[in-house]
Amino acid sequence: MSVTQILANIAAMVIVLFARLVTAVRAVWDGVEPIRSKRVYFANHTSNGDFILIWTVLPSNMRHETRPVAAADYWLASKLRIFIGREVFNAVLIDRNPETREKDPVGQMASALDEGSSLILFPEGTRNTGDQALLPFKSGMYHLATQRPDVDIVPVWIENLNRVMPKGEFFPIPLICTVRFGEPMRLKDGEGKDDFLSRSRTALLALKDDGELV
Amino acid sequence: MNAPIEFSFLIGGVFCVLIFASGVAFILKRRLGSGNANPVIDNLIARINAWWAMATLLTIAMLFGRAGAVTLFALLSFAAMREFLTLTAKSRADHYVLATAFFFVLPFQYYLVWIDWYGLYSIFIPVYAFLFLPIIAAFRGETENFLTRVSETQWGLMICVFAASHVPALLSLQIPGFEGKSILLIAFLVVVVQGSDVLQYVFGKLFGRHKIAPKLSPSKTWEGFIGGVVSASLLGACLFWMTPFAFWQAFLVSFVIAIMGFFGGLVMSAIKRDKGVKDWGHLIAGHGGFIDRLDSVVFSAPIFFHIVRYFWSTV
Numbered sequence: 176m177s178v179t180q181i182l183a184n185i186a187a188m189v190i191v192l193f194a195r196l197v198t199a200v201r202a203v204w205d206g207v208e209p210i211r212s213k214r215v216y217f218a219n220h221t222s223n224g225d226f227i228l229i230w231t232v233l234p235s236n237m238r239h240e241t242r243p244v245a246a247a248d249y250w251l252a253s254k255l256r257i258f259i260g261r262e263v264f265n266a267v268l269i270d271r272n273p274e275t276r277e278k279d280p281v282g283q284m285a286s287a288l289d290e291g292s293s294l295i296l297f298p299e300g301t302r303n304t305g306d307q308a309l310l311p312f313k314s315g316m317y318h319l320a321t322q323r324p325d326v327d328i329v330p331v332w333i334e335n336l337n338r339v340m341p342k343g344e345f346f347p348i349p350l351i352c353t354v355r356f357g358e359p360m361r362l363k364d365g366e367g368k369d370d371f372l373s374r375s376r377t378a379l380l381a382l383k384d385d386g387e388l389v
Numbered sequence: 390m391n392a393p394i395e396f397s398f399l400i401g402g403v404f405c406v407l408i409f410a411s412g413v414a415f416i417l418k419r420r421l422g423s424g425n426a427n428p429v430i431d432n433l434i435a436r437i438n439a440w441w442a443m444a445t446l447l448t449i450a451m452l453f454g455r456a457g458a459v460t461l462f463a464l465l466s467f468a469a470m471r472e473f474l475t476l477t478a479k480s481r482a483d484h485y486v487l488a489t490a491f492f493f494v495l496p497f498q499y500y501l502v503w504i505d506w507y508g509l510y511s512i513f514i515p516v517y518a519f520l521f522l523p524i525i526a527a528f529r530g531e532t533e534n535f536l537t538r539v540s541e542t543q544w545g546l547m548i549c550v551f552a553a554s555h556v557p558a559l560l561s562l563q564i565p566g567f568e569g570k571s572i573l574l575i576a577f578l579v580v581v582v583q584g585s586d587v588l589q590y591v592f593g594k595l596f597g598r599h600k601i602a603p604k605l606s607p608s609k610t611w612e613g614f615i616g617g618v619v620s621a622s623l624l625g626a627c628l629f630w631m632t633p634f635a636f637w638q639a640f641l642v643s644f645v646i647a648i649m650g651f652f653g654g655l656v657m658s659a660i661k662r663d664k665g666v667k668d669w670g671h672l673i674a675g676h677g678g679f680i681d682r683l684d685s686v687v688f689s690a691p692i693f694f695h696i697v698r699y700f701w702s703t704v
Contacts, residue, residue: 199468199471199670199671199672201671338479341481341484344484346488348474348484348488349470349471349474349491350474350475351471351472351475351670
């Protein structure tokens with residue numbers, strides 16, 4: 176094992192421990208089991224910590240093969256971010272700008288799936304800082320579903336993390352968060368883009384309604 | 390690590406009770422036969438297992454004396470407040486208020502308990518936090534629900550930090566003839582108040598018919614309340630040998646502890662109903678959250694502290 180890998184493993188442990196200390200995060204598997212299986216998890220995006228929270232509640236054998244899809248401009252902006260994004264999270268980095276990008280993001284995601292990884296997507300495309308529960312979805316997830324129709328697509332609702340660390344604040348406050356995994360879905364035969372995106376959006380929002388601590 | 394000999398007797402007793410409880414649960418489960426799941430029995434087993442963990446943790450902390458007790462209750466306050474403030478009203482503008490509550494008020498309160506500054510730790514949260522946190526909130530200029538937000542935050546601090554810190558504060562009481570043994574006051578309080586919870590649960594499950602507060606807490610019955618409080622007071626009286634109290638004094642003090650503990654459970658249930666949740670959290674299997682276990686302790690600790698301080702202590 177290389178020094179970088181050892182450092183990455185230590186960093187991963189520290190991040191998971193910190194996430195648990197601050198959020199006491201609880202996973203609710205509501206219609207899907209925490210078992211190794213090739214999946215695309217898609218979640219609401221309110222905070223930079225969203226991916227970390229999902230990653231924390233995954234069993235460790237699943238954690239290592241579950242890669243976040245993240246913005247290259249953010250994760251390549253400093254040495255620390257490059258280390259965390261590449262070595263710790265093994266993120267699939269995509270260029271958000273269609274004009275400058277050299278690789279097709281959907282192709283990048285599809286080849287990550289082909290290599291045996293699962294993915295974590297934030298189909299809103301950006302952090303939601305407004306009053307709306309969920310922004311409209313970008314179309315990438317639909318294109319991924321048409322290219323890899325045999326992969327389970329799992330909605331994941333993250334509750335409360337926007338309160339732990341609102342945008343623009345520098346330190347988190349400790350509050351309990353819940354990560355709720357819903358029933359897997361797939362693209363139906365002949366289902367169009369808008370239908371698929373609105374169906375997946377509804378499935379994600381449905382997890383919010385009983386997202387309280389019970 | 391020099392706990393008084395009485396402490397060993399008490400811990401021995403507590404673990405004997407736990408062995409007995411686990412035995413009973415095991416027999417109940419066996420009689421039911423495999424294949425038949427019974428949620429009450431499964432919950433009972435989860436509760437007993439959690440008791441093993443909690444008793445072990447408390448024992449270890451107590452063996453470290455003052456440092457152990459202060460650290461343990463500071464961490465419990467942290468976990469409790471994390472649960473409480475998850476449910477309270479707050480807005481984005483409260484970020485600094487909440488951060489101050491968690492990262493300054495909480496540790497400072499326990500620091501004051503650690504250095505024994507009674508004059509300040511008994512007013513720090515009710516006076517200083519009470520006045521200064523709303524000032525910080527006001528600076529952000531968000532007025533919506535202002536009074537609700539500052540009040541609920543203050544309530545969380547009072548319950549989860551101020552009241553809870555009175556448990557380790559018992560160590561600062563100077564009682565003639567009881568020098569070096571004040572850790573036993575904590576052990577006495579915890580055993581009586583948690584014993585009262587358990588006995589209320591047992592009496593309620595065995596004889597409970599008449600609900601005491603159906604709107605607040607459907608599981609609380611008159612039979613459980615009376616049986617639990619009386620038996621817990623007797624339990625406390627029988628522990629008089631490890632306290633500065635005579636038998637009858639230990640009975641009366643335990644009675645007050647048990648009653649306050651009961652009302653603590655009732656008030657915290659009312660808040661849960663108000664906020665629409667069944668449990669405060671999920672971290673203690675079978676019990677719910679930290680506050681579900683601490684509600685009776687936080688209500689009885691300050692009263693117990695002041696009773697002992699007024700009648701027995703020289704400072």
